[in-house]
Amino acid sequence: MNPSFPSITFPNHWTLATGLYPEAHGIVGNEFYDPSKGKMFIHKKPEISMQSEWWSGEPIWTTSSKQGRKSGVIMWPGSAVPKTLPDYLIDYKREVTAEQKMDMALEWFDKPLEERPQMISIYIPQVDQKGHGGGPEGKQLNGVLSKMDDAVGHLLKGLEERNLDNHVNVVIVSDHGMAQTDKSRLIFYEDILSKETLSFLREREAWPLLSLRPVDNAPEGIVQQIYEELYNYTQQPNKDHADGKAHFQVYLRENVPERFHYSNNERIAPIVTIPDVGYAIVSHKDYKIPHGVHGYDNLALEMRAIFMARGPKVSKLYPESGTVFSPFFNIEVYGFLTRLLNLNEAPNNGTLHGVFQPK
Structure with missing residues (x-):
């Protein structure tokens, strides 16, 4: 999957959530100046960055809630913005592990049916953090990737234990790639x-x-x-x-x-x-x-993101297990999620509407 430009965190997380290019949703960098407001957006200062005035577009959790399906978000960038709050929100804390986040999601699945969210988004920053520190060729990165893989396995096992593995669709994406520098x-x-x-x-x-x-x-x-x-x-x-x-x-x-x-x-x-x-x-x-940097040309090999999906609706749409899609841009993820959830899309820049072309 190709990220949007620039291939950096906040613009691409909001693109994944809304299906809009950064120029359309307004989060054009991790730090930028708005001449009409006369002030800077600084992503590491939530007292600034989590104000509704910066964020345009409708994220998938809002689309879900508007159409009668409860939503839950665990630490996704932009999810604490007041005008688009999900039904359930766990705000960002750096020290929380990936496995702990999976347990948070599983606890939501344990809620009574009428309280249970039908759409859950989870953000895991550890791969990005280690990639910046040591670069994509750094010695520590494989260990972090292994832990993230274990965390996904923990989620899938938890779904299986609850007899939900044939009812839940799981979609895994990244916001961008990483390049080595010195x-x-x-x-x-x-x-x-x-x-x-x-x-x-x-x-x-x-x-x-x-x-x-x-x-x-x-x-x-x-x-x-x-x-x-x-x-x-x-x-x-x-x-x-x-x-x-x-x-x-x-x-x-x-x-x-x-x-x-x-x-x-x-x-x-x-x-x-x-x-x-x-x-x-x-x-x-x-x-x-840092030893690892991203934000370059979004078509560069090193900037490529990942996209994986499994579950009952995914299998219905693409019956052949292990289907590989032709490359697409991450503005299309929002439409894919609305398709899985049987929702009507809010206006967005996607054109495929969740229908990907097998390679």
């Missing part, structure tokens, strides 16, 4: 832009993109000036990398290639700079970077 693949943007240009910039947005926005009192023409300084750098032999390449592409927001679906929202900065996979655009004061 200090040999750093690009210092302060060495590219002039001091004058740097003096007119707000704080960068949408890491690992270099999304740049001028301050309100910047002179006319500054956006074009920023673009030309970055673009001209890409047209010259580069002495900092052995292959002589700049290792990034820069666009004015309105010229970002259409396939990214990343132009039609003012929360996207006027300058969008996309590093090559494995490279990081940094400043000299914050060049400490």
Whole structure:
């Protein structure tokens, strides 16, 4: 499965939940500036990020609740937003293990039928956390993957013990992939832009993109000036990398290639700079970077996400066990879930409506 662009956590979790591209649902990065509000969205500050004003679209748990099916969400990004609260919510706590989350879901299955949620979403961040720390090639990652696999097994066993394995559909997805990086693949943007240009910039947005926005009192023409300084750098032999390449592409927001679906929202900065996979655009004061990075071109091999599904409705739709689908974009997951739940879709960007093409 291909993630949406940029291939980072909050935009893609909300895309999975709503079926909307980030430019449509408004969560265009983990950190971004909204010029109409005059303030920053910062995903790690829930007092800011969990305000309803940031979030557009209808997540699957709201669709479910609106149509008479109770919903429960365990720590999914965006689920604590007041205007789209599920019927049951367990808010994010970093220290909770994957197996503990599966037990929380199983406890909901033990509720009386009239109280039991028919739609449950669970977020597990441990693979992402270890991927950032050691990279996708790091020694610790296989152990974490094994624990996550055990947690899924724990859930399936719990369903079987409750005689629910032939009644529950289980869908497993990831929000993005991960690429290995290191200090040999750093690009210092302060060495590219002039001091004058740097003096007119707000704080960068949408890491690992270099999304740049001028301050309100910047002179006319500054956006074009920023673009030309970055673009001209890409047209010259580069002495900092052995292959002589700049290792990034820069666009004015309105010229970002259409396939990214990343132009039609003012929360996207006027300058969008996309590093090559494995490279990081940094400043000299914050060049400490993780060993694993994501957020690159959403069609890059390293950014691919996963999609797996099993259960009675899945088998009805796709009778042949082990069916492999042709690649699709994660805007289609919402439609697939509504199909499993026999729900009417809210407006979204998906086109397949839950009907995937076997490979």
